[in-house]
Each structure stands twice: as structure tokens, then as C-alpha cells.
Amino acid sequence: MNRKIIELKQLSKNFGEQQVLKGIDLNIYENEFLTLLGPSGCGKTTTLRIIAGFDEPSGGEVLFHGTDISKVPAYKRDVNTVFQKYALFPFLNVYDNIAFGLKIKKKDKKTIDEKVKNTLKLVGLEGFEKRGVTLLSGGQQQRIAIARALVNEPKVLLLDEPLGALDAKLRKEMQSELKKIQQEVGITFIFVTHDQEEALSMSDTVVVMNEGIIQQIGSPVDIYNEPENRFVAGFIGESNIIENAVMKHDLLVSFDGFDFECVDKGFKDNEETEVVLRPEDIDIVSPENSRIKGQVKSIAFKGVHYEIHVETPFRNYLIHTTDYFEPGLNVGLSFGPEDIHVMYKM
Numbered sequence: 001m002n003r004k005i006i007e008l009k010q011l012s013k014n015f016g017e018q019q020v021l022k023g024i025d026l027n028i029y030e031n032e033f034l035t036l037l038g039p040s041g042c043g044k045t046t047t048l049r050i051i052a053g054f055d056e057p058s059g060g061e062v063l064f065h066g067t068d069i070s071k072v073p074a075y076k077r078d079v080n081t082v083f084q085k086y087a088l089f090p091f092l093n094v095y096d097n098i099a100f101g102l103k104i105k106k107k108d109k110k111t112i113d114e115k116v117k118n119t120l121k122l123v124g125l126e127g128f129e130k131r132g133v134t135l136l137s138g139g140q141q142q143r144i145a146i147a148r149a150l151v152n153e154p155k156v157l158l159l160d161e162p163l164g165a166l167d168a169k170l171r172k173e174m175q176s177e178l179k180k181i182q183q184e185v186g187i188t189f190i191f192v193t194h195d196q197e198e199a200l201s202m203s204d205t206v207v208v209m210n211e212g213i214i215q216q217i218g219s220p221v222d223i224y225n226e227p228e229n230r231f232v233a234g235f236i237g238e239s240n241i242i243e244n245a246v247m248k249h250d251l252l253v254s255f256d257g258f259d260f261e262c263v264d265k266g267f268k269d270n271e272e273t274e275v276v277l278r279p280e281d282i283d284i285v286s287p288e289n290s291r292i293k294g295q296v297k298s299i300a301f302k303g304v305h306y307e308i309h310v311e312t313p314f315r316n317y318l319i320h321t322t323d324y325f326e327p328g329l330n331v332g333l334s335f336g337p338e339d340i341h342v343m344y345k346m
């Protein structure tokens with residue numbers, strides 16, 4: 001396990017009467033790609049700005065290698081930030097944009113030249129030194145912004161929705177490019193986004209936030225497959241959320257009039273719970289092969305799968321499948337114990 005590089009302890013932030021962060025506890029490790037994920041106004045950017053030193057916390061601590069840096073000004077912190085608006089200097093060429101921070105630190109010409117060229121190679125823009133930044137595409141400008149931050153060799157790189165201004169295709173390309181850069185430089189990346197797919201595809205650790213509170217911390221696989229509450233289940237991907245389930249006992253949950261074997265345990269006997277069934281985990285079968293029966297109400301082609309709504313006596317289910325089923329068809333729904341994810345009731 002890598003060492004902790006940043007610890008947030010009971011971090012809070014108020015803007016006037018509004019409390020934006022409500023006691024955040026979070027450990028961030030060396031060489032980790034960690035993403036703060038959540039809707040607008042959840043506190044993710046405020047958390048990033050406090051780590052960067054642009055905002056001061058109202059309460060709590062920001063520890064860097066065990067030392068509280070809450071009062072340390074931004075320019076003295078071993079972190080650099082890449083913003084959604086790249087904030088490049090339009091009157092400087094690519095080389096001078098990247099070299100700017102090194103010149104401020106009064107590095108010698110040979111060191112600057114070596115570092116700028118190495119960083120340009122890292123972001124795949126060798127030979128662009130003399131180009132004007134205003135002549136570059138959005139993706140190229142974003143790489144320059146990343147290069148300008150990395151050339152200073154920070155211990156932590158903070159990225160505030162840096163892909164937000166790119167079109168969908170370029171955004172996907174830059175997701176894999178960013179992950180590759182992070183692995184090559186071997187430093188901690190803290191990434192802010194509201195895009196679930198972006199968070200799941202790039203991160204080692206995802207921190208889901210809502211209303212100034214951390215809802216869940218885990219790997220992308222854990223966050224998707226084992227959401228801890230209804231907010232996480234609803235925010236990460238699409239879900240069928242069953243709000244009135246009962247955990248009869250370990251490994252047995254009851255909903256929609258039937259008991260189902262599951263893989264969850266640790267709940268009280270007969271505890272009221274909620275259940276998540278992902279649309280891709282439900283199979284449509286013939287009615288006689290299932291206890292849950294319903295009728296296909298609608299079907300829409302989504303490119304890689306059909307999105308089907310099935311109406312049952314208890315609820316409508318959303319199913320993703322590559323098979324076509326006619327609206328009006330009577331069907332059964334099938335899923336296994338490992339497809340049922342039981343959550344504590346909110």
C-alpha cells in the first residue's frame with residue numbers, strides 16, 4: 001500500500017449561511033488517481049480548491065505528509081492545478097507557456113529547456129514549441145495546460161473538470177491519455193468531474209459526494225456493483241431501485257411478493273432495506289420460468305443494446321439487453337443472487 005500523501009480531517013467550509021462541506025474525512029495516497037464525483041453544488045470543487053490553497057477551510061485540517069497546511073499559501077504548496085478553462089497565456093508560444101513557472105523559480109536556461117522538452121514529449125506534442133497557443137485545438141491546449149502544471153514536478157496534480165470543454169470523441173481520447181500520463185509520471189492525480197463514465201474509466205478510487213458529504217469511497221467496480229445507498233445507486237449508471245425490500249436474514253431478501261437468495265449479510269433479521277438491480281443484470285425469459293411476470297411496455301434501440309421497460313404488478317423494470325422483445329409481450333424476469341445488491345434504507 002502506498003503512503004498517505006494528503007489527509008482531510010473533519011473538513012468544513014461555509015460561504016456565509018451556506019455550509020458547503022460538512023465534515024469531510026478522506027485519505028489520498030501517493031501515485032493514486034482519485035476522482036471526486038458528484039452533481040453540481042456537491043462540494044467537490046470546493047474540496048479541490050481547499051487542497052490547492054485557493055480557499056481556506058472553515059474547520060478541520062488539511063495534512064500533507066502529516067503536516068497541517070491549512071494556512072500555507074497556494075504558491076508554497078507542492079501541488080499544481082489544471083482548470084477547465086486552460087488559462088494559457090495567449091501572447092506566449094507553447095514553449096514559453098510551459099516554461100513560465102520555471103522562469104519564475106529562476107531555473108537556469110539548460111534546466112528549463114530540458115524539462116520543457118521532456119514534458120512536451122510526455123503529452124505527445126514534441127515539435128510544437130514555437131506554435132502560438134491560440135492556433136491549437138482544444139485538446140492540444142489542454143495538453144499544454146497539463147504540461148505547464150507537470151513541468152514543475154508537483155507531488156500532486158489537481159484537475160478541475162479539465163475535459164469539460166472538449167467534444168465527446170476527444171474527451172474519450174483524453175481520458176485514456178490522462179490515465180497514461182498519470183502512470184508515466186507516477187504522481188497523485190485528484191480529478192473533479194460530474195461525469196460518471198469518466199470517473200469509472202480513469203480512477204483507482206472514486207469518492208462520491210452529495211450536499212457536502214461523502215456518500216461512498218471505493219474502486220470503480222465497488223462503487224458500481226455495491227452502491228451503499230440510493231443516491232450512489234441512482235447517480236452511478238442506471239438502476240432499478242426497490243425501496244420496500246425486507247432482509248429476512250443473512251443471504252435472503254424479500255421484495256415484490258417473493259423471497260430471493262442474495263449474497264448480502266450483516267443486516268438485522270427482518271430489517272427494512274432497499275435493493276438495486278442493474279438493468280444489464282436482468283434477463284427477460286418466458287413467464288413460466290420466472291416468479292416475476294410482466295408485460296413489455298416499450299423498447300428503444302440504444303446502439304449497443306435495447307432499453308426495455310417491463311410493467312409488473314409491483315413496479316416498472318428497466319432492462320438492457322441485446323435481444324428484441326415486442327411491446328405487449330408477456331414475459332418473465334430472471335436474475336441471480338449476485339445480481340441483487342441490498343442497501344441500508346435511507
